[in-house]
Amino acid sequence: MTIPARYPRKKRDEGKRRRFRRLPTLLAGLCICLQAASPAGSPASLAHPRESPPGADPVLKTVEAATLKTILKKKQGKVVMINLWATWCVPCRKEFPDLIELYGKYRDRGLELILISVDFAEQRSQVEAFLKENGVTFPTYINAEDSYEALISFLAPDWIGGLPTTFVIDRKGRLDRSLVGGQNYEVFHKAVAPLL
Numbered sequence: 001m002t003i004p005a006r007y008p009r010k011k012r013d014e015g016k017r018r019r020f021r022r023l024p025t026l027l028a029g030l031c032i033c034l035q036a037a038s039p040a041g042s043p044a045s046l047a048h049p050r051e052s053p054p055g056a057d058p059v060l061k062t063v064e065a066a067t068l069k070t071i072l073k074k075k076q077g078k079v080v081m082i083n084l085w086a087t088w089c090v091p092c093r094k095e096f097p098d099l100i101e102l103y104g105k106y107r108d109r110g111l112e113l114i115l116i117s118v119d120f121a122e123q124r125s126q127v128e129a130f131l132k133e134n135g136v137t138f139p140t141y142i143n144a145e146d147s148y149e150a151l152i153s154f155l156a157p158d159w160i161g162g163l164p165t166t167f168v169i170d171r172k173g174r175l176d177r178s179l180v181g182g183q184n185y186e187v188f189h190k191a192v193a194p195l196l
Contacts, residue, residue, distance in 0.1 A: 058131035060124065062144035063116060065151050071114065072173065079195045080112045080169040081188070082155075084148065086119050087126045091182025092164040096134055098185040099166070102192065109196045110171070115140040118148035118163065170195050 063071070072080065083099055085092035103113040117127045119142060127142055145151055152159055155167060156178055166179040168191050177191055 058128050058136055059139040060117075060128055060131065061139060061141050063141035063151070064144050065153070068114075068116075068141075068151055072169070075112050075114075076173045077171055078110045078112045079106075079171060079192055080114060080167075081192065082114045082116065082152075082167040082169070083164060084116050084118055084152070084166075085164045086117060087123060087130050088119070089163045093130070095164060095182045095184065096130075098183070098188060100134060100136065101185060102188045106192065106196060111192060111196060113138075116148075116151065117142045119143075166191075168192060168195070 068082075081099070081103075085096065087093070099113060099115075103111060107113070115131075115136070117140070119127050121142070121144075124142060131137075131140060143151060149159075149161060152165075152167070155175060159165065159178065160180065162180045164180075164182060166183065166188070168176045168179070170176045176195060179187065179191060
């Protein structure tokens with residue numbers, strides 16, 4: 001299945017809602033295909049890093065491509081993982097606890113985790129509920145662009161658009177690797193540990 005790259009600017013207005021309502025269905029199908037081919041996740045009963053008091057509401061901010069560039073500049077000198085996910089994506093939900101566990105283990109050694117939900121704005125409450133359920137109270141993001149492809153085109157122009165995708169960026173701000181499809185703790189650890 002091929003995911004359309006970007007919609008031409010002149011066609012965005014006509015039928016925009018109709019096209020974008022079909023996109024989650026297409027991507028959900030891709031998520032399911034990727035899940036079948038990916039390694040199994042580890043148990044969900046994990047310790048979660050907290051930067052706010054337990055029970056605090058998640059800090060969810062909107063993000064656009066320009067904002068993401070600024071965020072990455074500020075994090076240069078650290079190893080950064082950018083995870084694109086959605087509440088309707090089964091492999092995204094499955095790998096999420098492993099990402100949080102890895103971040104909890106390595107954040108004191110210079111690991112930064114940027115979580116970006118590609119859910120629609122009207123699904124914000126579902127995103128916040130999922131983050132709270134997983135003990136995430138550090139700042140996370142929700143896409144504010146017309147399409148989430150705009151967020152990462154500057155980072156990985158050849159990205160195929162599958163979800164979940166995790167980009168690993170080294171301390172010099174260079175893209176080290178892209179992990180497409182559901183992963184587990186071991187895969188994330190092998191990608192990040194040598195860079196720390």
